Amino acid sequence: MRQNPARRTALLDAAIEVLARDGSRGLTLRAVDTQAAVPTGTASNYFTNRADLLAQVMRRTRERLTPDPAALADTMTAPPSRDLAVTLMREIVERMRRDRSSHLALLELRLEATRRPELHAELTRFLAADLAANIDFHVGAGLPGDRRAVVLLYLAMFGLIVEDLTVPGVLAPHRPDTLIEDLVTRLLPPTP
Structure with a gap:
């Protein structure tokens, strides 16, 4: 090899x-x-x-979609708040739009995993580890919301990303940037 x-x-x-x-x-x-x-x-x-x-x-998509550490560090200089959570969610969508291929490839891997048990097991571990890391990052950064709220935000953002990737016209009239702000406001408690 x-x-x-x-x-x-x-x-x-x-x-x-x-x-x-x-x-x-x-x-x-x-x-x-x-x-x-x-x-x-x-x-x-x-x-x-x-x-x-x-x-x-699967592993290469993670590398491509991981935020630039310097850019993330710059974003994280803001105080933990809903506003920072909105910024982070918008950055996820911006990365998706810059690298649509990686997100579409991951969607294809999800579909392929429904037919291949060995891929299903590996993809489950891969995505579960990513979700756990995202939860730990959110909680560790002191952002508002508990672990469950982060899972709900993950699910909502996944749906938004899939729509934006596959049929962007569906959400266009609802302005995805505004939807992100609404998601964060409704799912995360106000900053004390």
Whole structure:
């Protein structure tokens, strides 16, 4: 198995684009080679099989969607409040809009996991760990709301993101930025 990290990352980024554009059925090692503009067979030197590719794509999406630490540190200089929570939620949507492919690829992975038990187990662990980390971050930052409120906010934001990714016209008249503010106001208690 090849160990060139830059090539592996390029192949994973190509796989994310293929998955986002063509769906799970279009994701083949050959399609990844084509998207990455590398010789046929290159992806098969980096991934043992399609299941391995899917698992690595899942991890790569996390890398791509993780906020820039410096930008997050700058945002977190604001005092813990609903306003800061609104800013954080808006930043999530901005990251989604900048990297639609990673979010669409994750949606495709969710669908594929309904048909593949091994992927289902791994994706469940992956998403559960992300949710737990988000809850810990929120609570640890002193933002308003308890752990349950953060789960509700996660679910509401997931729905907003899916709509914005797939059928943005549905929420356009309701102004997603305003919806985010309403979600935070309704789900998180006022700052004392």
